[in-house]
Amino acid sequence: MAMKKKPVTGMKDILPKEMAIRDYCIGLIKETYKTFGFTSVETPCVEHIENLSSNQGGENEKLIFKILKRGDKLTGAVDKLIKSGAESVPDTDKAEASNMDNETGLDIDVSTLSDSGLRYDLTLPLSRYYSNNANDLPSPFKALQMGNVWRADRPQRGRYRQFMQCDIDILGEASILAEIELILATTTLLGKLDFKNFSIRINDRRILKAMAAYSGFPESDYDTVFIILDKMDKIGLDGVKEELLGCGYSSEAVDKYLNLFDKATGDIESVRFIKEELGDYLDTEVSDNLETIITSVENAKAADFKMKFDPTLVRGMSYYTGPIFEISMDEYGGSVGGGGRYDEMIGKFIGTPTPACGFSIGFERIIMLLLENDFKVPGEGEKKAYLVEKGMPSDKLLKILEKAKEERAAGKSVNVVVMKKNKKFQKDQMAEEGYTEFVEFFKDKDM
């Protein structure tokens, strides 16, 4: 029997120590977000391949785990595949001239083999969910989703092909109350997990665009410009300048653009500076709203962190339409979560525009940081073990179980196990798992 012991490539088994932290976090997340009026929802892990491939997922669409069709549908697809393959095999010239598959040398389309796939995020499924169930949901709808997503990424340390995402979204709320509530809820949670001194970087997609327009970049080039701007963290102002010039943009435009970033330093004054400087290029409501978000969160926050205006914040996904934000922690290089407003995605399903805004915490990164910091789950360590000598007569065993029942009913964790020959070793091992109390029961002793 050739059974494989390791998990499939890029996925992992989660050991009890990590699970204890995960379980604690999941409980805390549900509890905390509930106090902000969020309700849990769940969608299937499997989605229609059409939805997963609808250009909402950017690069993630290349990483889909596709599920094979079944039964007649599979037979039909394979049949078709073989026929198209058989036709293209003999005629080498034709195959070479056609848009053939590079590696098989055949003009084939394998997409017919699959009709569904594993979700790569929770945002697309939520859009489908909302459009399917809007009649049964309140408006605005404050949704909490926790669930696994899958991406067939190149395996690398600390990044897995199955990982948990944890998203909160407010659908049907056009005002910045959505942004404020999302940021307050997320930061309150992080505070409860003892994270301190982090910052929420915030920007607005419309400010990004207005800055580019003001500097004289053509609208068709915005995405190119933003991809370069996004590297500011790594290559600095000079690096960004060099790359922009390298793309052939005029030094006038580049200088005008970078001058803005030079002067916008992250405080609330920077928002006002940008507002004045951009003039008619920016709707003042955008910058005023951003200011209100920042001051409201700063005043009503329940954790130790800073709001920072960051005009270099881009966020990859093209579906964002308004404010965007990211969690930065010094102890962790990159982002440990982010989100923003995406007012147009739901409309693509539902037909009518539906404002939407979401915030996703990097669940796996947060667990990693807690593990690295040797996080102690509150209330853990109250574990008791009953060591029962082998061959305990059943009348005595009854009394032991009765005793365990009482302690368990009082909320205590009691593990009833058979006493091993090497009792000391057994107790040492259990102590390592967090057992602090041991009670021993012998056949020949009274209890």
Next chain:
Amino acid sequence: MAMKKKPVTGMKDILPKEMAIRDYCIGLIKETYKTFGFTSVETPCVEHIENLSSNQGGENEKLIFKILKRGDKLTGAVDKLIKSGAESVPDTDKAEASNMDNETGLDIDVSTLSDSGLRYDLTLPLSRYYSNNANDLPSPFKALQMGNVWRADRPQRGRYRQFMQCDIDILGEASILAEIELILATTTLLGKLDFKNFSIRINDRRILKAMAAYSGFPESDYDTVFIILDKMDKIGLDGVKEELLGCGYSSEAVDKYLNLFDKATGDIESVRFIKEELGDYLDTEVSDNLETIITSVENAKAADFKMKFDPTLVRGMSYYTGPIFEISMDEYGGSVGGGGRYDEMIGKFIGTPTPACGFSIGFERIIMLLLENDFKVPGEGEKKAYLVEKGMPSDKLLKILEKAKEERAAGKSVNVVVMKKNKKFQKDQMAEEGYTEFVEFFKDKDM
């Protein structure tokens, strides 16, 4: 844009009302099983196709959602498929003579297209997990697993292709302490969910076999006999008799066999009757242990249920080796959970025998029953809404958020939403979602 609104066939979106019950149950399950010394573990939802197809899963192996290979591996597999297809196409006589695929009419093997699949249960992944991580795990290892599994079953009411399973297993414990602890933990949980008057039917695979041997059935026919016996619930003693005779077994054997079931009525006396009657056909340790399990659980139980010896209990999976058990509830026709000892499965991975015993509750059935009984989640309904007039100036908004912060910190659920034009309708709707308190904030009124 052709986006599909419905979930994929046979899977479902879970609405907030059901999610509240699910979340509550998940929390209660973790909390309750923790008091019995179980620790959470998690395995990837995706497993090697070799493991999923290793004959541990019985009928479920026919229902696997298979995942398509990616990149070069897929190209190679498709290439091979096309070549094998192309070869078998022209030579019709050869194709007909070979073990060809009935529907494509081609001699092809589609299994090469897939290298992994979605797990159909949690037992097989746990066996792999234990063999992969045994060095890092305590012995005995008491594992709690909650997670989704997938089966491409024919869609039908109340049965879904993705569903949650909830298993507890004790690995490395050969004594009946495992069975006792598993049954006590599971029934304590059911009691906390207000289930009453249910029963745990228990039998032992070795008693099943001894009864068949004693009656004179040949060992090679046991499975056939057990499949018929398993129908006792539906077709009764007479129906079983008819089917057994229909299979050509001697009326002497059939009468001897059925006489045993006629006399074993479900109480502890029946275990003793079977023990005496079977004599040398049954190791007395088996029946003595069964008796101890029943009396121990009856005496140490923390819920309102009965233990019943049921010699007709078969349980489908062939991997069971010792005691087997099932939860029966009158309010629900079928079983709402079950389990048993499977001492040989882990050894198939690990090489050395490892005793194992597990109990799985039918999570989805329990949720269904709770929904049908209009189960109220304890502590729910303490929900408060702040209705904020549109265009609230930011200084006043700050005060509102500050007030919400205080209430939330005290554990209250506060939903801050924009007041709608039809305020009465808005409040009525929120009342339906369980909001009991409303506070209104106006632009022109002092707070």
